[in-house]
Amino acid sequence: MKNIKYLWVIFGFLALGVNSYAGGTKTAKSDSIRVKYHFNPVVVTATKIAGAQRDLAASVTLINSAMIQRTPAYSVLEAVKTYVPDLYVTEWGVMGYGVAGNSAGKISIRGLGGGATTYVLILRNGRPDFMGLMGCTVPDEFMLEGVEKIEVLRGPASFLYGTNAMGGVINIISKKMTKNGFKTELTGGIGDFNSKKLSVTHGGKRGRVEYYLTATTRKTDGHRDYSNYESDYYTAHIGIQLARNTKMEMNGDLANINLFDPGPESTPFVDHWYDLRRYGGSTTIIHKSSIGESYLKLYSTFGRHKIYDGWYSKDRTLGLMFYQNTKPWVGNTTTIGFDLERYGGNAKNVKSDSDFGKYYITEYAPYIHTQQLLLGRFIASAGFRLEHHELFGYETVPKIGLVAHAAKTTSLRLSVAKGFRSPSIRELYFWRPKNPDLKPERLWNYEVGLTQQLGSRFKFESTFFKAKGNNLIRMAGTWPDVKWKNSGKFTHTGYELVLDWLPFDYLEFYTSWSKLDLGNETLNAPGKKLSVYVSYQFRFIQLSGNLSHIRDLYGADFRQNPMNNYTLLNLTLQLRILKSISLRIKARNVLNSRYQSMYGYPMPGRNFFVDMKYAL
Helix, strand or coil, rough: HHHHHHHHHHHHHHHHHHHHCCCCCCCCCCCCCCCCCCCCCEEECCCCCCEEHHHCCCCEEEEHHHHCCCCCCCCCHHHHHHHHCCCCCCCCCCCCCCCCCCCCCCCCCEEEEECCCCCEEEECEEEEEECCCCCCHHHHHHHHCCEEEEEEECCCHHHCCCCCCCCCEEEEECCCCCEEEEEEEEEEEEEEHHHHEEEEEEEEEEEEEEEEEEEEEEEEEEEEECEEEEEEEEEEEEEEEECCCCCEEEEEEEEEEEEEECCCCCCCCCCCEEEEEEEEEEEEEEEECCCCEEEEEEEEHHHHHEEEECCCHHHHHHHEEEEEEECCCCCCEEEEEEEEEEEEEEEECCCCCEEEEEEEEEEEEEEEEEEECCCCEEEEEEEEEEECCCCCCCEEEEEEEEEEECCCCCCEEEEEEEEEEECHHHHCCCCCCCCCCCCCCEEEEEEEEEEHHHHHHHHEEEEEEEEEEEEEEEEEEEEEEEEECCCCCEEEEEEEEEEEEEEECCCEEEEEEEECCCCCCCEEECCCCEEEEEEEECCCCCCCEEEEEEECEEEECCCCECCCEEEEEEEEEEEEECCCCEEEEEEEEECCCCCECCCCCCCCCCCCEEEEECCC
């Protein structure tokens, strides 16, 4: 990883040089609390068409750039955990999540995904990003640098995105330059546990070309022995206006990660290291014509994993996405699309000289989604996907929804959607629990919601849902006689409440509360979660706080290994020292709570991180 540091010198000089050439071109002011569409933002993930949030039957949470800046989070998963109801992410230390079955970074939405990172699909600008061999996401590769906003779809989105979207979708959307000129930011920071960060971001727009580049390195010694973490992270976005109605966008990312798993406090690990490299990219052609917008995306993801026990693997995912948005008649918007994806890889153990083989799977699916405005206040929607898996054949995935605008400030919504997840290559073919006879997991999700806005500064949302499924894959038996098996039926119910209040332009309150009844599927999915976000801005001072309260958390299914309830308070203070220099102080776990986010792994107490940003 040290050799990569030379890239920093080159990157820095290029950024400074281009910015000097710009001759001090003015840049757009940063986001503030005062946002024109604060209570009705435009989102794209739920339908693949940019539209107002209040017109959607699905449950969507938007985390904008201002919210990202005002949280002390290091990663995307930390940010979404802070703001999204019914979403939980396990952690084991200051930085880093790791990989493999016992690692942190397990993402649970409405109780799905607490034991594996294969139930919530993570997208980069609409591109699926997961480990092709294991089918799981790799949480350490998703950092906040270069991120404009994050959209989180709560509930199944399989009709649009296929397998792994059974629990929900997290779509990470990159920053773009919208005005001519150049912008460079240098950020450096230090904190407790010998934590350090250095980042350079640079963007520009000239004529038909715009781009945004980031390079970040961060490290920490951790709060426990053998909990070190170090990573280098790079992203690139380039947009080219090829013609008046045609644009090409290219996005790429590279992450080099070295970290240690400290192990449970009762049986700590020594030298359990992970060496990971992840990289990928996509090229998208967007064309507008008389029949609507056409999107063609080619994408790929690659990975190389080395682990202390001798594991060595290489994986890749190659895919194509095409969809056409059209408005065939008044009040109707229809999307027709086709997805093709091939994923897999090979693995071996270099210590035991064992070859686990090479496996690849191909999936493809046509789909359609349509929305129709009725009587000026009702929006009916329906979707259908026909997924084909080379092992399991065809899977039909329907969805229906209805939004009723009872008044200008009141909206009712309901939806019924099917979700599914195909068994991963790991579950089918790897190690002793493997079972090539597994069947896809399936569920039906029913939900109803209300959105009520009072005046121009207060909004309330409520959602009630029930998910009924079967074939949930669980490990059965006692070691060493264990095997993955499809279990019986399961039912999850719950509700989510969200309050968003802007009493003044400089003050915002955002609160969410969620309650789950998960039956026996209790692993890493809290029964109750409260999140409170407060932001106050006065002249050159910005103060924000995030409070989370977690109850009824278990470290295993069947309500086994109960964990203590906890309350976590994080504060962020931003000071504008000069026009181009700002200071940010992050205080994490201000209450010095003794808690565990993951069973057996104590989290750090009160700690601080200070960084300074220089904008050119």
